[in-house]
Amino acid sequence: MNIGDAAARSGLPAKTIRYYEDIGLVSPARSNNGYRDFSDTDLHNLAFVQRARSLGFSIEECRALLSLYDDRERASADVKALAKAHLDQIEGKISGLQAMQKTLSELVHKCHGDDRPDCPILDGLAGEHRKEVCK
Amino acid sequence: MNIGDAAARSGLPAKTIRYYEDIGLVSPARSNNGYRDFSDTDLHNLAFVQRARSLGFSIEECRALLSLYDDRERASADVKALAKAHLDQIEGKISGLQAMQKTLSELVHKCHGDDRPDCPILDGLAGEHRKEVCK
DNA sequence: GCTTGACCTTCCAGACACTGGAAGCCTTAT
DNA sequence: ATAAGGCTTCCAGTGTCTGGAAGGTCAAGC
Numbered sequence: 081m082n083i084g085d086a087a088a089r090s091g092l093p094a095k096t097i098r099y100y101e102d103i104g105l106v107s108p109a110r111s112n113n114g115y116r117d118f119s120d121t122d123l124h125n126l127a128f129v130q131r132a133r134s135l136g137f138s139i140e141e142c143r144a145l146l147s148l149y150d151d152r153e154r155a156s157a158d159v160k161a162l163a164k165a166h167l168d169q170i171e172g173k174i175s176g177l178q179a180m181q182k183t184l185s186e187l188v189h190k191c192h193g194d195d196r197p198d199c200p201i202l203d204g205l206a207g208e209h210r211k212e213v214c215k
Numbered sequence: 216m217n218i219g220d221a222a223a224r225s226g227l228p229a230k231t232i233r234y235y236e237d238i239g240l241v242s243p244a245r246s247n248n249g250y251r252d253f254s255d256t257d258l259h260n261l262a263f264v265q266r267a268r269s270l271g272f273s274i275e276e277c278r279a280l281l282s283l284y285d286d287r288e289r290a291s292a293d294v295k296a297l298a299k300a301h302l303d304q305i306e307g308k309i310s311g312l313q314a315m316q317k318t319l320s321e322l323v324h325k326c327h328g329d330d331r332p333d334c335p336i337l338d339g340l341a342g343e344h345r346k347e348v349c350k
Numbered sequence: 351g352c353t354t355g356a357c358c359t360t361c362c363a364g365a366c367a368c369t370g371g372a373a374g375c376c377t378t379a380t
Numbered sequence: 381a382t383a384a385g386g387c388t389t390c391c392a393g394t395g396t397c398t399g400g401a402a403g404g405t406c407a408a409g410c
Contacts, residue, residue, distance in 0.1 A: 238396095
């Protein structure tokens with residue numbers, strides 16, 4: 081299967097698939113004409129990575145997950161630990177963003193948003209209401 | 216004020232401040248010895264950017280905010296629009312992360328996490344329970 | 351005056367995960 | 381024969397720093 085089909089079936093852009101080959105995430109065979117030739121296994125790996133990436137795993141985490149997938153002897157606890165660590169990271173990011181959201185929505189709410197120049201948002205950023213921006 | 220003091224007072228690493236000068240966010244004067252010499256205004260701008268960055272504004276948004284701050288004639292509506300757009304972005308990121316969190320925590324929950332090899336997390340990523348990973 | 355250590359300077363490279371574009375080869379259809 | 385579209389490689393850029401090397405400057409202590 082050529083890269084275009086692999087792209088369509090895995091949901092990844094062809095450019096990204098070439099990049100994944102570059103960094104060793106997949107190693108498709110080559111046809112006589114030099115084109116990449118993706119097997120079902122290659123395609124599976126690509127789709128696997130696509131899903132893992134969409135869950136926010138880093139490339140290195142995807143690499144680890146792929147090798148755990150290949151290792152039929154590994155303990156599921158190893159996978160769970162990796163996933164749990166990532167889940168904690170996601171939850172940390174959510175908390176951080178929620179804190180930003182709270183502060184920023186308060187500022188936006190306070191700003192009358194008309195054609196007058198004074199603006200609580202800029203005042204907040206400038207530190208004039210510091211306790212409300214950086215508590 | 217030297218860069219070390221500016222760093223301590225703005226909460227930014229010295230490296231980052233040099234980078235901000237590189238990209239034109241601040242333009243500190245220079246002393247005779249070639250050291251950067253930060254004025255109160257420079258320091259204010261750094262602290263401003265530090266706060267805006269901590270609220271997740273991009274560098275280019277910070278640049279826009281700084282120039283809005285400098286423009287004593289601007290309408291607060293302009294600032295509000297920028298902040299609101301950013302707030303929407305943050306909310307979008309939160310939703311995305313929450314979707315990841317939901318899917319991943321379901322998978323983690325399903326995985327027994329012992330020393331047996333079968334693992335619902337990897338199965339999910341491999342697409343064997345596709346509807347639960349990619350709805 | 352000399353050394354030491356802390357500070358400052360510039361420049362280069364690397365991190366992440368792609369993404370765009372240029373130049374050129376291959377295939378398929380007309 | 382030609383044109384369109386797919387494929388190849390390689391180089392460069394994105395955003396936001398961060399680390400490190402090589403070297404200049406300053407203040408304190410001997």
